[in-house]
Every structure is written in C-alpha cells, then in structure tokens.
Amino acid sequence: MLHLLFWLLGLAAIYSYLLYPLVLKLAGIFTGVKEPATEFRNSEQPVTMSLIVTAYNEERRIREKIENTLAIQFDITRLELIVASDCSEDSTDAIVAEYADRGVRLVRASERLGKENAQLAAIQIAKGDILVFSDVATQIPEDALQKLERYFADPSIGAVSSEDRFISKDGSVAGEGAYVKYEMWLRKQESQLAGLVGLSGSFFAARKEICQEWDIHSPSDFNTALNTAKAGLRAISAPDVLGYYQDLADSSKEYQRKIRTVIRGMTGLSRHKEVLNFNRFGLFSLQVISHKLMRWLAPWFFIGFFIVSAILADHGWFYFLAFLGQLAFYTAALIAQFLPNLRSVGTIKLIYFFVQVNVALLDAAIKFLAGQRMTTWKPSAR
Incomplete structure (x- = not known):
C-alpha cells in the first residue's frame, strides 16, 4: 500500500x-490549436476602448501613470481614460482631477471595498466596446492598444492578457528567466486550446459584455478568464503586448504578495465552481x-x-x-x-x-x- x-x-x-505541460502538448496534437485572427475588422464603426486605471493612495505614482497613458498612440476619439479611485485618502483624486481637461475621467468608489469594487464603478460608466484594465505601477508601451485591437478582430476572443516584464533597480528589463519562460509557454498552449485560466492582473482587456458579471469578491483577472469561458469565448495571451513594472522595493513583501494572490485565486474558484464541470x-x-x-x-x-x-x-x-x-x-x-x-x-x-x-x-x-x-x-x- x-x-x-x-x-x-x-x-x-x-x-x-x-505532466500538465505534456497534457497540453498532447491535447494540441489531438484537438488542434487555435490561432486568433489579427487583422483589423472591416467596420464603419471601429472598436472603442475604455482604459481603466485603479488607484488607492497613489499620489506618488499616479501622475507618471497618467502621463504614460496619455502618450499611448490610439485614436483619441475612440479611447476613454478613466481612473477608478478606491476611496483614496491622499491627494490622488486631486492630481487626477488636474487632467480633466485632457480627457481623464475620475470615478471614486462610494466606499473602500477593494480593487474590484473600484473597477466596477468604472465599468458602470465606461462607454468602450473593449475595457482595458491596468495598475498604476504598470507602464504601457505606446503601441499596446493598437496591438490589443488586432486580437479582438477575432469574434471568438473574449479577453486578452499582456505579458509581464520587470524593471530591475538598475533599470534593466527582466522577464526571461526560466520560470517566466515556463509560465509564458503554458499561457501560449492554453491560449491555443480552451483559453487562459488566468490573465495578467496588471494589464489585460476584455469585451464589455464579459465584464457585466463583475464579482467584487474575486480577483478581476481570474474572474474575467472564467467569465470568458462561461460566455463560450477564449481568453488568450498576447506575446507582443507587454506591461512593464518595477520589482518590489522591499523584497520581503514578495512572499506576502504571493500569499495574497493565491488566497484571492482560491476565493475566485470557490465562487465559480461550475467551471470544474467537465461535461x-x-x-x-x-x-x-x-x-x-x-x-x-x-x-x-x-x-x-x-x-x-x-x-x-x-x-x-x-x-x-x-x-x-x-x-x-x-x-x-x-x-x-x-x-x-x-x-x-x-x-x-x-x-x-x-x-x-x-x-x-x-x-x-x-x-x-x-x-x-x-x-x-x-x-x-x-
């Protein structure tokens, strides 16, 4: 025994x-892989986007984030910029308000219930066909939204995740270590099969209809991936859409971040147990x-x-x-x-x-x- x-x-x-990577590889051989279409849709009404940035007491970084967002190369008539404040207690809201005449909208949650609740407040006023979510700490390349738009040309794609890149203290860009390569490979395989089971929480996008079932008690990246599958669509990883953010100043906090991420993930799955139904x-x-x-x-x-x-x-x-x-x-x-x-x-x-x-x-x-x-x-x- x-x-x-x-x-x-x-x-x-x-x-x-x-063993799971081998299972994915075999599944791809027997079921075939799916590649998303990446051509712009032919439409008299091009897709519109709402970029939602969530912030809580980010007076030190919010200005840099807004400037980064305003520098994005995308048709301004099709782009809406929203900062969702989770009841910030510092000058974050006041700094955001300075950019009102440049098209940045501020929405403040009625009470501090967390990141997802602030995002929900923004979703309720967002006008875009595609909702893009980003953290304050994440810097987005100027052409990122143009690349995102190409993936949504495929009607079978419900959500798109960026890939993470870390900026070290010396300014160098990391993100090509063995573990990251392994995770990115897994994401690629899942994207080509039934879809991602989790998105990059710091920078991802989804169709607005996917975001209508927004659970403020579940992590939005995981929740969105599950809702995409429940809608019969796929969530995919975009290797050419990158999000850059710095390592934690205090490396000891990384362990606590891992614990928080896992607890939130377990909470999300416990609230979506139906996705475990293989039938x-x-x-x-x-x-x-x-x-x-x-x-x-x-x-x-x-x-x-x-x-x-x-x-x-x-x-x-x-x-x-x-x-x-x-x-x-x-x-x-x-x-x-x-x-x-x-x-x-x-x-x-x-x-x-x-x-x-x-x-x-x-x-x-x-x-x-x-x-x-x-x-x-x-x-x-x-």
Missing part, C-alpha cells in the same frame, strides 16, 4: 509542473484543475511524498535515493533562507524559489481554510 502511495503522491506532486466546459475544466487546483494542492502532495519516502527509505536503494534527494533539495532551500547571498547562485536560486512558492501556497491554503479573505490591501512600494 505504501509503495502505491509513494507513486501516487509523487506523480500528483509533479503533475502541475511537469459543460470540457478541456477548459481540465486546464483549471491542472493549472490552478493541482498546483495549489502540490505542497500537500510534496509533504506526503516526503513522509512516505522517509518510511520506505530502508525498502531498497531506489526509495533511499528518493528520500535522500528530497532531503538534499529542502536542505539547500533552508540554507539559502539563512544565507541570502546563496539565493542568486544558479541551481540554489531555482531550488529556493520553487520551495518558497510552495511554502507560500501552503500558507495561503491554511489561511483560506481558516476563513481569511483579501479584498483590500495597501499597495507595496516599487
């Missing part, structure tokens, strides 16, 4: 990281289970696998090596926790990152099961 449990837990632990959503359900649910469960599988490996360590050389390998892996991460300089060293860097992510997943799951939810938070300094 323990031997069977060893293999089941081992396979379950690595499924979302190693109704088919391949999309498999993608949600594989990419989200199985990854959230992975830390529990890893713990179980480690315990079973320890029990079976004297049942043969294979089980002994399996236990020894895990012990060495986790020991390396533990050493890096106490010796920060090691975190930038090749393999140690990957090991530490992987373990930290899974510890954060475990921490988030415990908090979620204990009833903790997160709709409001103070933006981290960048």
